[in-house]
Amino acid sequence: MGIQRSLNIENEDILTGIQGFLTAILASQDIDAMLVPKRTSAGHSIMPVLISHPRELNGVDPISPQFPLNAARQVSKLTKKPSGKKIAVLLRPCEIRALIELVKLKQGDLSSLLLISIDCPGAYSNKEWASQCATQDMPDAAEFIEHRLSGRDLPIAKACDACEWPVAALADIQIGFFGMDYRKQLLVLFQTAKGEMLADEMALESVQVPEHRSRQLNEYISNRRSAKAQMFENVRKKTNSLTNLEVYFEACVNCYNCRVACPVCYCRECVFNTDVFDHDSYQYLVWARRNGSIKLPCDTLFFHLTRLVHMSLSCVGCGQCTNACPNDIPVSDLFRMVGEDTQAAFDYEAGFDPDQALPLSEFKENEFLDVAGV
């Protein structure tokens, strides 16, 4: 299944090794440009950068624990209309899954893309990253991977801690450190026909996938699953009634950052930005009189519940909603949990099978017969 190669790392410098590999990909006739996470010039942030010249690959960093945004939305911008160019994109597994959802929503296209991913060690929240950067030297890539694999206590974002998908099954090329002596060698899996076509151009040695890889992956995933179970148990208790849900979102100021950060919040214009929610001044007074008072801004729960209805079926659990919240509301804990429930109801898994239709985009005469009835 697929072609397996090894990528040798010199001087334990994983990022330079990856950079060399990406340079070779960019040099291929088939690739015109490449979207990669790259350190900003000041070095304090890692942002998606579209690169057409190999020298710009300097500073590429897909492993450091910073994940400021889900780049699926950026890939959507690059592919929603045909450009005639081939673009390689280096994404985290959850970014690829979000992209698959956007493709199903006709807001992106895979045909012009080469999907590259790296085993994902998770990331810190933006705030945690900023405060750590300010006070200490950040671990380099190899150290960070080592810390993650050894289960060391790190301030990993809750969404990443509870993420059981560290490997992108749908990537054309997957770069792996699980099960490898990653200071010396990374695994490169050419997983699809598109990936395999490039395998021979890359001067890499053939290698067997070490048995240790699946063992280490399974252990890692099982830890993530327990973290997820714990997270769901906590959030379930905190959101099991409208009153509790109000408390959960009490710090919400209706900034809608979670909606902006969400890669799969797909509406071109959000209903909460339309006249529907531009209430008459008089209306507020009517509401206040009916209940004795009304909290302003209002429609807070209405907003979050609407978002759950709209995007929970496509939620990939990337955690960017929580990351974007200025008041530290654990938005993604709830959305991930509800997303699992709604996706299970339709036997659907967001971001996996590009051919599986979105649950609300198809319907049949004889289905879900138990839904109707008194």
Added chain:
Amino acid sequence: MAEFNPIIIAFVCNWCTYTAADLAGTSRIGYPENVRLIRVMCTGMVDPQYIIKAFLEGADMVLVSGCHPGDCHYINGNYKARRRIKLLHAILPTIGIERDRLKLTWIGASDGIQFARTMQELVVQAKGMGPGSGRPEIMT
């Protein structure tokens, strides 16, 4: 203590369930006044937002009712409604709104008696469940 009088918001389609309600009326078959009908052209246009809003505003039960499968005036609006209700059934219980508070029924245009019976049955059930959690303290 006064008897609990549930509020049931019913989104009914123009072609089937609303017509059935009309038939119940013209046939002088009574049904409980707890039910507030909102006529829509098709159950397929009932945005889940309408249902959420009804619950947040204090509805004790929400009913969506339209044409039987195969009978939709717009061919497939009721199938879309069914998937949306299915989706809401997966979300609402998590936040404390029991599955039984959101109902979907098919009541055809000629089912006036069936309409009245269904409304009576829903009121009995809503009374059994007690007030919904979104019910505001109404100031008078």
